[in-house]
Amino acid sequence: MQVLTSRGVIAFAVFALVVLFGYTTVNHAIDLGRQQDYQPGQPIKFNHQVHAGIHKIECQYCHDGARRSKHSVIPAVNTCMNCHRAINYGSNYGTAEITKIFASIGWDPLEGAYIANYDQMTNDQVKDVYRKWIANKNLTEGVEADDIENIVEEQLEGIEKALTNEYTGDERIAGPIEWVRIHNVPDHVYFNHAQHVTVGNLKCQNCHGQVQEMEEVYQYSPLSMGWCINCHRETQVQFDDNEYYKSYERYHEEIKAGVRDGVTVEDVGGLNCQRCHY
Numbered sequence: 001m002q003v004l005t006s007r008g009v010i011a012f013a014v015f016a017l018v019v020l021f022g023y024t025t026v027n028h029a030i031d032l033g034r035q036q037d038y039q040p041g042q043p044i045k046f047n048h049q050v051h052a053g054i055h056k057i058e059c060q061y062c063h064d065g066a067r068r069s070k071h072s073v074i075p076a077v078n079t080c081m082n083c084h085r086a087i088n089y090g091s092n093y094g095t096a097e098i099t100k101i102f103a104s105i106g107w108d109p110l111e112g113a114y115i116a117n118y119d120q121m122t123n124d125q126v127k128d129v130y131r132k133w134i135a136n137k138n139l140t141e142g143v144e145a146d147d148i149e150n151i152v153e154e155q156l157e158g159i160e161k162a163l164t165n166e167y168t169g170d171e172r173i174a175g176p177i178e179w180v181r182i183h184n185v186p187d188h189v190y191f192n193h194a195q196h197v198t199v200g201n202l203k204c205q206n207c208h209g210q211v212q213e214m215e216e217v218y219q220y221s222p223l224s225m226g227w228c229i230n231c232h233r234e235t236q237v238q239f240d241d242n243e244y245y246k247s248y249e250r251y252h253e254e255i256k257a258g259v260r261d262g263v264t265v266e267d268v269g270g271l272n273c274q275r276c277h278y
Helices: 007-031 048-054 077-084 098-105 123-140 145-163 193-199 225-234 249-257
Strands: none
Touching (some): 098 145
16 A cells, blocks of 8 residues: 555656646647548538539539639539539439529529529518429429429428528528538648649549549548648659649759659658648
8 A cells, every 4th residue: 555655656647647648638639620531411412423423524613713723612503503404303302402503593493594683582482483393393203293292391491491591690592502611621721722633633532532432522531731741752743744843854854864763742842841831
């Protein structure tokens, strides 16, 4: 008993607790904000497997900012309407999800036109427009008449839930779709999509995984500092026919002379702190 209460044992126990506390704190601090495999539900069940996989729509058709700016951008509803003015019945969800797009922007699919003064209509007036559409379209697609009323009410409820937000006070159905952000990096980190997509010629799948196979997108990569650094150390820059790297004459000469096989991102300053934390 005296051994357990001696100063040496107490000092060791305190030291061990401090080390354990420090180790736990550091590990949790490193993991702070990490959300690999994060897969939130979205207001519209957009299926990437159908769009990017089956129909082979290029990622940058919708996320067109990736090639020219820091952000990849979330596509505006106008982009959706480029296709969905004609495609108004989904293979998986029928009218349920596509009608949310119509309601967001004020497109009347029965008339084939945008609704005048849509922003001044009440939610009940908006629902009347899409109540007729959902009923008529589902009858046309061969849905049993006895089921139509339940389908209409269920889908109208889904539209209201998707396009309104009690937390922000947005009570109107008409308006932007509030997509839930999946990928994010800390505020002190600078990441430029165009630098990687246009200059580096990287595919979206390098960071985001096989999105064309995902019904519901999730965060594929950890997006940690170590993950980025390892990529910069291992990834070779595509020097051939890339105007951006013409100024690196010494590297071009060394490649021609066979002195080096290639040039990594690290070789062109990819590990400089200021690149990401300017």
